[in-house]
Amino acid sequence: MKKLRFIEEKIFRIIMPLATSLILLSLVLIIYTIVTKGMASLSWSMITETPKGGFYMGKEGGVLNAIIGSILLACGAVLIAVIISIPIVLYMNVYQRGNTKMMNLVRLCFDVLWGIPSIVYGAFGFTIMLYFGMKTSLLAGIITVSLFILPVIIRTMDEVFKTVPKELLDASYSLGATKFETAFKVVIRYGFSGLMTAILIAFGRGIGDAASVLFTAGYSDSIPTSLNEPVATLPLAIFFQLGTPIPEVKGRAYASALILTIFIMVISIISRYITKRFNRYK
Amino acid sequence: MSDNNFKTHISVQNLNVHYGKNHILKNINIDIPDKKLTAIIGPSGCGKTTLLKSFNRLLDTSQSPMVTGKVVVNGENIFDPKVEITHLRKKMGLLSQRPYPLPMSIYDNVAYGPKIHGLRGKKNIDEIVEHYLRKASLWEEVKDRLHTPAVRLSIGQQQRLCMARGLAVEPDIILGDEPTSALDPHSTQSIEAMFNSLKENYTIIVVTHILRQARRIADYIMFMYMGELIEHGPAEQILDDPKEKMTKEYIQGIIS
Ligand SMILES: Nc1ncnc2c1ncn2[C@@H]1O[C@H](COP(=O)(O)OP(=O)(O)O)[C@@H](O)[C@H]1O
Ligand SMILES: [Mg+2]
Numbered sequence: 001m002k003k004l005r006f007i008e009e010k011i012f013r014i015i016m017p018l019a020t021s022l023i024l025l026s027l028v029l030i031i032y033t034i035v036t037k038g039m040a041s042l043s044w045s046m047i048t049e050t051p052k053g054g055f056y057m058g059k060e061g062g063v064l065n066a067i068i069g070s071i072l073l074a075c076g077a078v079l080i081a082v083i084i085s086i087p088i089v090l091y092m093n094v095y096q097r098g099n100t101k102m103m104n105l106v107r108l109c110f111d112v113l114w115g116i117p118s119i120v121y122g123a124f125g126f127t128i129m130l131y132f133g134m135k136t137s138l139l140a141g142i143i144t145v146s147l148f149i150l151p152v153i154i155r156t157m158d159e160v161f162k163t164v165p166k167e168l169l170d171a172s173y174s175l176g177a178t179k180f181e182t183a184f185k186v187v188i189r190y191g192f193s194g195l196m197t198a199i200l201i202a203f204g205r206g207i208g209d210a211a212s213v214l215f216t217a218g219y220s221d222s223i224p225t226s227l228n229e230p231v232a233t234l235p236l237a238i239f240f241q242l243g244t245p246i247p248e249v250k251g252r253a254y255a256s257a258l259i260l261t262i263f264i265m266v267i268s269i270i271s272r273y274i275t276k277r278f279n280r281y282k
Numbered sequence: 283m284s285d286n287n288f289k290t291h292i293s294v295q296n297l298n299v300h301y302g303k304n305h306i307l308k309n310i311n312i313d314i315p316d317k318k319l320t321a322i323i324g325p326s327g328c329g330k331t332t333l334l335k336s337f338n339r340l341l342d343t344s345q346s347p348m349v350t351g352k353v354v355v356n357g358e359n360i361f362d363p364k365v366e367i368t369h370l371r372k373k374m375g376l377l378s379q380r381p382y383p384l385p386m387s388i389y390d391n392v393a394y395g396p397k398i399h400g401l402r403g404k405k406n407i408d409e410i411v412e413h414y415l416r417k418a419s420l421w422e423e424v425k426d427r428l429h430t431p432a433v434r435l436s437i438g439q440q441q442r443l444c445m446a447r448g449l450a451v452e453p454d455i456i457l458g459d460e461p462t463s464a465l466d467p468h469s470t471q472s473i474e475a476m477f478n479s480l481k482e483n484y485t486i487i488v489v490t491h492i493l494r495q496a497r498r499i500a501d502y503i504m505f506m507y508m509g510e511l512i513e514h515g516p517a518e519q520i521l522d523d524p525k526e527k528m529t530k531e532y533i534q535g536i537i538s
């Protein structure tokens with residue numbers, strides 16, 4: 001019996017670093033691939049110019065349209081999703097705080113929504129667009145992506161807001177505060193790091209997704225001037241460029257991937273920083 | 283204090299609380315004296331917290347408590363649907379077993395209550411904050427770091443901050459649920475001293491399971507056991523000459 005436990009411990013001690021290094025290795029390999037294949041094509045014009053004539057044949061121009069498009073789309077979608085999710089999460093954790101059974105059912109629903117592949121959101125968005133007679137546009141893309149990141153934001157925030165102690169709510173109530181005041185002045189502050197983390201995770205998911213924008217945001221070689229115009233995105237830029245046989249264009253696909261990856265890395269680093277900084281009131 | 287001719291502040295009449303099938307408070311009747319410190323003593327699980335929480339209507343709604351009977355404060359039954367709950371709670375400060383500072387600065391913790399009740403103007407708020415931090419004998423320790431997070435204070439300082447925060451909304455009644463149980467002896471002493479000076483102007487109700495503490499601070503004592511109010515009376519009488527056998531056994535440490 002004692003021996004078995006000893007072996008257990010030993011095996012686990014081998015598995016742990018093994019698994020960790022495997023993950024680290026694949027991360028390094030991914031970065032290595034996009035850097036070596038994309039670095040050559042990563043020029044100044046790549047990030048400051050929109051595609052010029054013959055871009056898809058390997059001629060001059062860049063993916064500024066997709067960079068700007070992705071940022072507009074992700075920011076718009078996050079903004080809408082946050083505006084919708086804050087009342088939901090506060091309702092779940094302040095107003096319905098005691099109603100654990102019902103809230104766990106609601107949580108399950110959001111988890112299911114979280115798990116639905118983004119292509120399904122894309123198809124759903126497309127159906128809605130057809131119904132309203134909308135064309136592929138920035139607005140349609142924003143709405144679809146916001147639907148797709150909504151469960152992510154809600155559940156990420158919820159996990160933090162759930163940890164607000166009952167006694168803290170009571171402390172606020174006992175000073176004569178209403179639930180509304182308690183929610184917006186105490187709970188939001190307590191869970192501010194959660195809110196920030198949720199926003200950044202959702203931003204990362206929104207900016208990196210291709211399937212949800214394929215039919216809804218469309219693609220365009222220019223930077224949109226209104227919400228009704230189609231818009232390019234980095235993931236689709238990668239997708240289209242990788243599909244050509246021309247080596248220069250393929251190289252640019254990797255360069256675009258590199259840009260997107262740097263974006264997401266910066267966001268993760270900022271989110272770590274913010275989470276640390278705003279935890280100080282807890 | 284051996285006479286019973288006190289003014290009543292809170293009158294509890296046939297109060298019953300059920301959580302589901304469990305009968306937690308069993309027909310409680312008592313008049314709680316005005317501007318005195320009443321200690322609620324009794325073994326753990328006997329319903330002290332539940333009684334305290336029914337006074338400011340903070341019973342755990344998730345367990346759908348059923349409450350019958352009356353608690354009359356200033357001539358008004360607090361369970362009357364017409365009673366405005368925020369107003370009721372504003373009139374009763376609460377100190378919990380462990381301090382729960384709001385997730386904001388020391389200053390904002392004290393300013394929170396007055397602000398939600400409409401106080402405006404930096405100068406007014408500054409004054410209020412200083413006044414109540416002094417009253418809770420915390421001012422000297424924190425005056426140079428008012429805008430730092432309240433959670434950085436020691437537990438004892440946090441509890442005094444909670445006291446300042448509660449006093450700042452100008453309650454008539456202070457409720458304390460074993461407010462010193464998490465504190466070091468020094469902080470305990472300072473909270474007790476605060477109670478002793480505050481009881482000239484406030485009606486104070488403190489749950490404690492430390493008999494020596496009850497002896498130090500209480501004017502009036504109620505002894506509860508298994509959801510029932512067994513005996514109540516002036517502190518000396520309950521502690522030195524209890525009428526009920528159960529009270530006697532509790533005080534002698536036979537039951538706990
Ligand atoms: N939220 C609740 N739901 C169900 N039962 C509760 C709840 N709170 C307290 N009780 C029960 O009520 C009884 C009295 O609890 P409490 O008032 O906390 O006692 P005390 O403060 O004297 O230790 C205990 O038996 C406890 O299990
Ligand atoms: Mg208790």
